[in-house]
Amino acid sequence: MLTAGGYNELSKRVLRSRENSTRAKYLTAVFVVDDDIAVRESLEFLILNAGRQVETFTSAGSG
Numbered sequence: 001m002l003t004a005g006g007y008n009e010l011s012k013r014v015l016r017s018r019e020n021s022t023r024a025k026y027l028t029a030v031f032v033v034d035d036d037i038a039v040r041e042s043l044e045f046l047i048l049n050a051g052r053q054v055e056t057f058t059s060a061g062s063g
Contacts (some may be wrong), residue, residue: 029054029055030052030053030054031054031055032044033056033059035058041056043056047049
């Protein structure tokens with residue numbers, strides 16, 4: 001049986017875990033590099049629906 005204090009600590013840990021998971025989900029960026037627009041758009045759609053940020057590029061050219 002959990003005491004009131006134990007329950008509060010458990011609740012805080014669960015909430016922190018959820019916050020960290022949500023934060024990580026939005027801090028993770030995926031970069032797609034492909035010269036085929038159909039491939040880029042398809043991958044962008046899939047990655048966005050997985051809840052990630054995505055950036056697409058036609059080439060890996062610098063700067």
